[in-house]
Amino acid sequence: MLAVNGISVTYPDGNLAxxxxxxxxxxxxxxxxxxxxxxxxxxxxRxxxxxxxxxxxxSVCGVKLSKQTASEIRKIIGIVFQNPDDQLFTMKVRDDIAFGPRNFGLSDEEAERLVDSALEQLNAVHLKERTPYxxxxxxxxxxxxxxxxxxxxxVLLLDEPSSFQDPRSRRILIGTLRSLRQAQLVATHDLDLARSLCSRVIVLRDGRVRAEGPTDEILSDDGRLEEYGL
Amino acid sequence: MPKPDSGFSGHIAGLNALELCACGNTFLHRLHPFVKLTTTIFYVVVVLSFGPLEIGRLLPYFFYPAILIPLSETPLKILLKRLLPALPFSLFGGLSNVFFNRAPIMSIGGMMITGGEISFVSIMIKTILSVSAILLLVSTTGIDELSRQLSSMGIPNILVTQLVITYRYLSVLVDEARSMFTSYVLRSPGARGVRAGHMGFFVGSLLLRSIDRAERVYSAMRCRGFTGYYRPRAWRRITFPELACLGVVCGALLLSRCLR
Structure with missing residues (x-):
């Protein structure tokens, strides 16, 4: 589904991220x-x-990422940013949810149908006419x-999904994410979230993959977690 | 110590308040944006078309905001807060008339009134009326629907997108300024606001933070297929009663303009 091969990112200040x-x-x-x-x-x-x-x-679903395919890749991969305020910017929830489908050329009717479907999937239809702020x-x-x-x-990429969440919202969020059929890559330092949601864990440290394996195995080794700064 | 939500912070928070009013559900909110936009443009053109000495003929136009404010349920306080920043520009512009046009026009109770003084009042009245009309349009329509309407009226998409993005950037700026100000006053006992000596770094930091935030918002938009063109939802077709309403209001405005 998603294959990442030897990627390196260097920031303009020379930092190898x-x-x-x-x-x-x-x-x-x-x-x-x-x-x-x-x-x-x-x-x-990112x-x-x-x-x-x-x-x-x-590459995602056989499509290799390039400047030409970036738009196509973004149809296949959805990214949920760490701060929801960076993502929500219209005055109505329905318009915000319809923003992506409209940009990908869907008609208003199709976009509206997708808005309803997405909100139903998350049991959040009551938020449709609300103001994101x-x-x-x-x-x-x-x-x-x-x-x-x-x-x-x-594929869903989620950046620190449990940040800003109180315990109840966090439980609802975990239930919601478990109910979704998409492949998910969840970036987090919330180890409990990782444990309750994911079957596999990839450990990053200083920009490199330090360990990869079943969640229980990786997260039960306190010594290694300490070594990885967790 | 000032409360974090008062003064400067409260003022900048008020910037979003008018647009939040646009989420209401009154008759005016439900009216087709074309009717509201066209009526507002018509009203502003009529108000501005009066000569500098025609104060008496301008006064009846106060009926427009007087009727629309209760109909739209727009809080007067919010409207006045947004109106005030526009006044100094007219104030300074109009004051020059007071100094340069000293020709007496009339006398009231022995006091001579000059042409400059009358035109000054006229400029202020025109500003109040036209800015109120535009604020009422925003408070009942919202930037998304306005942009939608501008697009459908043939305004180039690049200009509409610029308008929407600029407006959004304002919200980003307000959010960042609010959190910075809160953090500042909580660590500045006795300060009534940002001290003059701190203003440089405050504004500089605000700029850098808001650029950073705007970059994140833009990234999120790109990930949802944004390529530089805002594609608003199409509105329903305008109905006959709405067209009739537009005709009646614009007709009345035209008639009032032509009457002597």
Whole structure:
């Protein structure tokens, strides 16, 4: 589904943010990308959707990422940003969710149908006519996910989905993410979230993959977690 | 110590308040944007078309905001807050008339009134009326629907997109300024606002932070297929009663302009 081969990202100040990172994610698989602050998790997610210049190769559903295919890749991969306020910018939830489908050329009727479908999938139909500014952090997160689901992506990238969430919103979020059929790459330093959501874990540190394996195995080794800055 | 949500912070928070009014559900909110936009343009053109000495003929036009404010349920306080920043421009522009046009026009109770003084009042009245009309349009329509309407009226998409993005950037700026100001006053006991000596770094940081934030918002938009052109939702077709309403209001405005 998603294959990342030897990608490296260097920031303009010369900082090597990612160094030859490689991994793959299969259909319907949920994988946690864990690491301390500054490990390169967000950079990796942004590189996968072509927001950052990089070397290496990324392919999704057989489509290789390039300048020409970036738009196509963004139809296949949906990214939910860490701060929902960066994602929601219209005055009505329905318009925000319809923003992606409209940009991809769907008619208003089709976009509206996708808005309804995404909100129903997340049990959030009651938010449709609300103003994003006035939603709680948990509701904003759900709307942010709905905005991505409305584009019918095959892969979901989630950047720190549990940030800004109170315990109840967090539980709802985990239930929601578990119910989705898309393959998911969840960047987080919330180890409990990784444990309850993902079957596999990739550990990043200083821009490099330091470990990869079943969640229980990786997260039960306190010594290694300490070594990775977790 | 000022409360973080008062003063400067409260003022910038008020910038979003008018657009939040656009989420209402009154008759005016439901009216087709074409009717509202056309009526507003018509009203502003009529108001501005009066000569500098025709104050008496301008006064009846106060009926327009007087009727629309309660109909749209727009809080007067919010409207006045947004109106005030526009006044100094007219104030300074109009004051020059007071100094340069000293020709007496009439006398009231023995006091001579000059042409400059009358035209100054006329400029202020025109500003109040036209800015109120535009604010009422925004408070009942919202930027998304306005942009939609501008697009459908043939305004080039690049200009409409510029308008929407600029407006959005304003929200980003407001959010960043609010959080910076809160953080500032909580660590500045006794300060009534940002001290003059701190204003440089405050504004500089605000610029850098808001550029950074705008970059993140733009990235999120690109990930959802944004390529530089805003594609608003198409509106329903305008109905006959709405067209009739437009005709009646514009007709009344035209008639009032032509009457002597």
């Amino acid at each position: 990612l160094d030859s990172v490689s991994f793959a994610i299969g259909d319907n698989e949920r994988v946690a990308l864990i690491g301390a602050n500054g490990a390169g998790k967000s950079t990796l997610l 590189a996968i959707v072509g927001l950052l210049p990089m070397s290496g190769e990324i 006035k939603l709680s952090a948990g509701e904003k997160r759900i709307v942010g996910i709905a905005a991505i689901l409305a584009m019918n992506p095959k």
